[in-house]
Amino acid sequence: MSEPSEDIMQAAFRALCEHGYADLTMRDIAAEADRSKASLHYHYESKHGLMLAFLDHLFEHFTDRVGTVDPDGDPDEQLRTFVDEVLHPPGDGIREFRTALLEIKAQAPYDEAFRERLAAFDEHIRENVSAAVAAGVDQGVYREDAVPDAVARFVLTLADGAQSRHVVAGADPDDAMAVFESYVESRLLADREVHA
Template sequence: MTNAPTDILHATHSALRKNGYAELTMQDIADETDLSKASIHYHYDCKHDLLVAFLDHLYERFTARIEDPDGESPSERLRSLVDTVVTDRPENSAFQTALLEIKAQSPYDDAFRERLRRFDDTFAAAAREIVAEGVAEGAFRDDVDPDAVASFLTTYVNGAQVRYVSVGHPLEVSAAEVHAYIDETVLAESDPAPGESATPPPERADTGGSSE
């Protein structure tokens, strides 16, 4: 037995990929389902109401994706959190472009802005929690401000997504750059980045004798 509202939300995803935000119509969404346009209007009065519900749907998926970042240490979990948002993107670039179009409407649309803010707030809260944990454990520098780092990372991942959609800047490069920020700004000296030794190797004794 199908669930019409869920089917409509999935159809909205497909229709946005094909048509973008500006050109999207309720008929485009109906064409992606076995439902009629009138049936979609039964559940959602207009395209705007449907897109608000679609953002709620995306938010539920987003929170599930970032709920438990991989990694044993705070630094590994922080990198994993960033990678999940920046590089682990199941949606294609056409869908990302459509989302950027929706974001561009948020300054003029309270419902869009409220829902987009939830994405930022949730990501920032997750980053803040990991950074605070890392500071408490001594894995991160004791002068690191979890709020400041969370704010920076939230701004950065948003910018990485916009840069990818607008000029094609590779997401993997953006992720590598933010990893470098974590290594250089957040990590305590005694907490190595993945693949690095916690302490430098001992200097080898000079066994070749003096050249003088």
């Protein structure tokens, strides 16, 4: 299979936002790409195959956008910036896209290929949050008892909740970021440690 073209991936994005995953067809994507349905089938056997390629494409763009933690940088600044990037994806139609992505996530319990690709996003977040917290502990910025993987699990849960609340209730991602900032201030920073 050849590499997915950017126009097909952008068409998949627009079609997902408009139709959602459940109602999405190859014809919808072809129309958005101004291509024939047959030309899509030349590259992708099915909607499922195209969606797997789309998730791979999203992952590449996601990791480019949020980046990785630099062990020599300021761990607190990097952690806050990284989480802010995770919680605030750029672009128009984000609520519609998050709705479609939530539909894809709903397929994951029944589809190992979706599950593996979605897990890659979580692993990138987990690795980077853990690295920032570990560096913060080593540099004395964060409390000695801060557990990097526990903080990473908190961020993953917060990000999932923020996405769901944005889709279901129209909640502002800034609310989730405020929760994270409060968590850092009260639970992580070394100078806030309470001594008995």
